[in-house]
Amino acid sequence: MSGLIVFAVLYPVYFVVIASISNPTLVATGQVAFIPQDINFFGYQQILEDSRIWRGYRNTLVYATVGTALNLFVTMPAAFALSRREFAPRKLLMFFFAFTMFFSGGLIPTYLLYRDLGLIDNWLVFILPGAVNVYNLIIARAFFENSLPEELFEASVIDGASYFQFFVRIALPLSMAIISVIGLYYLVQHWNDFFTGLIFVRNNEIQPLQIVLRDILISNQAFAGGAGGSGGSGGGSYAQQFADQIKYGVIVVSTLPVIVLYPFLQRFFEKGVLIGAVKG
Amino acid sequence: MTVVDRRPNAEAPPPGLPEESPLKLSTKSTSLSRHFRTKWQLWVMVAPAIGFIGLFMYGPMYGIQLAFREFDFAAGLAGGEWVGFKYFRQFFDSPQFWTLMRNTVVISVSTLIVGFIAPIVLALIINQILGRRKRRFMQTATYLPHFISVVVVVGMLQVFLSPSSGVLTRFLRFIGIDGVNFLGDASAFVPVYVISEVWQHAGWNSIIYLAALAAVSPQLYEAARIDGAGKLQIVRHIDLPALVPTMIILFILNMGGVLATGFEKIFLMQNPLNLGVSEVIATYVYKIGIVGNQFSYGTAIGLFNTLINFTFLVITNEIAKRVSNTSLW
Numbered sequence: 336m337s338g339l340i341v342f343a344v345l346y347p348v349y350f351v352v353i354a355s356i357s358n359p360t361l362v363a364t365g366q367v368a369f370i371p372q373d374i375n376f377f378g379y380q381q382i383l384e385d386s387r388i389w390r391g392y393r394n395t396l397v398y399a400t401v402g403t404a405l406n407l408f409v410t411m412p413a414a415f416a417l418s419r420r421e422f423a424p425r426k427l428l429m430f431f432f433a434f435t436m437f438f439s440g441g442l443i444p445t446y447l448l449y450r451d452l453g454l455i456d457n458w459l460v461f462i463l464p465g466a467v468n469v470y471n472l473i474i475a476r477a478f479f480e481n482s483l484p485e486e487l488f489e490a491s492v493i494d495g496a497s498y499f500q501f502f503v504r505i506a507l508p509l510s511m512a513i514i515s516v517i518g519l520y521y522l523v524q525h526w527n528d529f530f531t532g533l534i535f536v537r538n539n540e541i542q543p544l545q546i547v548l549r550d551i552l553i554s555n556q557a558f559a560g561g562a563g564g565s566g567g568s569g570g571g572s573y574a575q576q577f578a579d580q581i582k583y584g585v586i587v588v589s590t591l592p593v594i595v596l597y598p599f600l601q602r603f604f605e606k607g608v609l610i611g612a613v614k615g
Numbered sequence: 616m617t618v619v620d621r622r623p624n625a626e627a628p629p630p631g632l633p634e635e636s637p638l639k640l641s642t643k644s645t646s647l648s649r650h651f652r653t654k655w656q657l658w659v660m661v662a663p664a665i666g667f668i669g670l671f672m673y674g675p676m677y678g679i680q681l682a683f684r685e686f687d688f689a690a691g692l693a694g695g696e697w698v699g700f701k702y703f704r705q706f707f708d709s710p711q712f713w714t715l716m717r718n719t720v721v722i723s724v725s726t727l728i729v730g731f732i733a734p735i736v737l738a739l740i741i742n743q744i745l746g747r748r749k750r751r752f753m754q755t756a757t758y759l760p761h762f763i764s765v766v767v768v769v770g771m772l773q774v775f776l777s778p779s780s781g782v783l784t785r786f787l788r789f790i791g792i793d794g795v796n797f798l799g800d801a802s803a804f805v806p807v808y809v810i811s812e813v814w815q816h817a818g819w820n821s822i823i824y825l826a827a828l829a830a831v832s833p834q835l836y837e838a839a840r841i842d843g844a845g846k847l848q849i850v851r852h853i854d855l856p857a858l859v860p861t862m863i864i865l866f867i868l869n870m871g872g873v874l875a876t877g878f879e880k881i882f883l884m885q886n887p888l889n890l891g892v893s894e895v896i897a898t899y900v901y902k903i904g905i906v907g908n909q910f911s912y913g914t915a916i917g918l919f920n921t922l923i924n925f926t927f928l929v930i931t932n933e934i935a936k937r938v939s940n941t942s943l944w
Contacts, residue, residue: 337741340737340740340753341753341757343814344757344814348759362780365785412660412663412664413661413664415660416658416661421654422654422657432664432668435673437925438676438925439672439676439921440673440674440675440679442897443678443904443914443917444674444675444692444917448674451691464671466663466667467667498654498656498657499659502660529764529879530878548766549883552767552769553769575780579774579780582770586767589764590764601758608819
């Protein structure tokens, strides 16, 4: 039973990988099932030559690194402050934050606000509006509440530390675990962000990887090498097969960083879910 | 509310309650100025988060008034004339209304039910696995798809389900089921959507249930086995009851999103052939508002959607509170 489940979950991923390096004709006729056949890297060659992919990759890398840095810079201090029990307004502030998880202004008012702020077609739209994720804020706060011994705080106060000093010198160094968890959550969120590019950005130069992927995988936009989509330039099913091979390759190239890092990071992610669950 | 004794000579507070710290002074005599003098650093620390949430989350809430105003390009967000419920009536009277409602409800309710049960079943199965390494492997494998982006998942669906070259289509032909066109057949949309959701998220969503199961005392299992309980009986009488509180909380949270069906995935899966069943409120708002520039109408539809979500959340929470004493607030 469990073997069957593992197979059903992993096989699609495995198939994409072997299909991306197999002869597309053999893939299309069903002769590739478990072992790659007639290995070639035509698809990858095409991808390497396509400037859109590289541009998307570069943009996403920038958004993910700058964005995550800002995310942590805003989230961690706020979570710390909200975790201090003597901070009287914390309940009210928590409500202020949590309320937005259940109620929002909706798409159009959001769009109009961004327009008024000059964020449409501006790369900052990938960074600023998502600076705080309330769910991550709650996870980090729960960590500070449960894992920082109160005695530590008292001892530092007696030694003359202020909140700033305690936070920077003691709380942060002891919180590397939660910083990595939250940082990873934010990083994956930026990496997979498709919505922002779709709604708020028209300029192709600043589009992230996910939008480029959409164009290639779903809208079937032609590739530089002529192996385009279903309506491709006269190549018929031959071109379609190469288009499919390129698609498999694109899936691998865009997902590779996540898949390669995943086994090492999985425990961190799991920890994040569980810390978050402590307080619901 | 727990009252903490703050007198200087009071005995040590009971374990679990916050202890006295020099910076914490008696709340009764703390004046506002004293609060800011001692806690200003904490305010500085939350200020950026308040600013960002205030601007980007509450800012759009101010724009909700647009649903009741005529949008005026020159006067901006709050400059148009009041038109009351005109745009709501327009939506309720439009021929699209019932199709959108039906599609949204069908997709979200089936995702809610299947997507809620699948992680529980998966957690129960994983919990039955003996041996740490096998178990770890199973968990690692089932969590993985959660990290693949929506665009890639829909891209995978397209290549796998392609009527000419898709692996799954060919496999079905191989076992004798011919002529299925998953992407072109409207009746296949909801099953494909729901099953791929389960594939992607069931493993990840099972983490919390696994943690709840890990908390069950092993003695309980032993006792049950001695009493002659079979595997199914153990699941029925020990595992399931242990999961109930977690199930309720997650169910309430999911209910809140009942009409907020995943815009991105549905949008990406849409094609002219399945539009009749795949157009939901969220995608319609995008098309009307952003693509079609009908800002007031789009805002009104969006607000209608949000209000229904919120109502669902409140009602479910209330029911859960009465029935089981578990609730979000």
